[in-house]
Amino acid sequence: MLDSYAIVSGVTGHDTTATRLRAAMVDRVARDFPHLTAKTLKALRQVPRHAFVPEIDLETVYIDDAVVTRRDGDGRSISSISQPSLVVQMLDMLELRPGLRVLEIGAGTGGSCPYLVTVTDSSRHGMRWGIKDRVRSAS
Numbered sequence: 001m002l003d004s005y006a007i008v009s010g011v012t013g014h015d016t017t018a019t020r021l022r023a024a025m026v027d028r029v030a031r032d033f034p035h036l037t038a039k040t041l042k043a044l045r046q047v048p049r050h051a052f053v054p055e056i057d058l059e060t061v062y063i064d065d066a067v068v069t070r071r072d073g074d075g076r077s078i079s080s081i082s083q084p085s086l087v088v089q090m091l092d093m094l095e096l097r098p099g100l101r102v103l104e105i106g107a108g109t110g111g112s113c114p115y116l117v118t119v120t121d122s123s124r125h126g127m128r129w130g131i132k133d134r135v136r137s138a139s
Contacts, residue, residue: 018050021062029064029085039096040088043118052111053081081111088115096120 026045030036050061053069060067066086070079096102098121104113 018048018058018062021058022049025062025064025084029088032064033085033089035092036088037092039119040091040115043091043115044084044088046118047111047114049081049084049111087112091115091119 023045026041029044030041050056050058053061053067056067056069061081064083064085066080066083068077068080070077072078096116096119100120102116102120104116
């Protein structure tokens with residue numbers, strides 16, 4: 001599992017193509033959802049979504065849509081990374097603030113946790129428990 005704080009703090013690095021595509025996606029989300037707060041848009045701008053789905057091409061990663069990350073033997077989608085605008089809208093609804101402790105339990109890529117860490121400014125308090133391997137073995 002990726003260390004969410006390491007990703008938010010830039011340890012994984014950013015290339016210029018990913019940065020440009022992410023900036024364009026955030027600009028579209030900000031335009032289409034003008035009610036979003038600055039702190040959630042900042043998180044969307046800061047978190048490198050591609051670090052959570054390295055097998056997906058950058059152009060696909062940075063569209064504002066859910067992206068299938070795993071399929072079963074019959075080709076049906078069984079896991080995806082969530083649509084960025086939906087994630088930040090949910091973050092806004094949570095009314096998160098700095099210092100809160102957050103636990104995210106997920107079965108996918110882990111891509112939501114660094115948004116939570118960024119919005120709460122709580123690098124020491126973000127925790128994620130994933131069940132990806134259990135989902136994989138059950139499929």
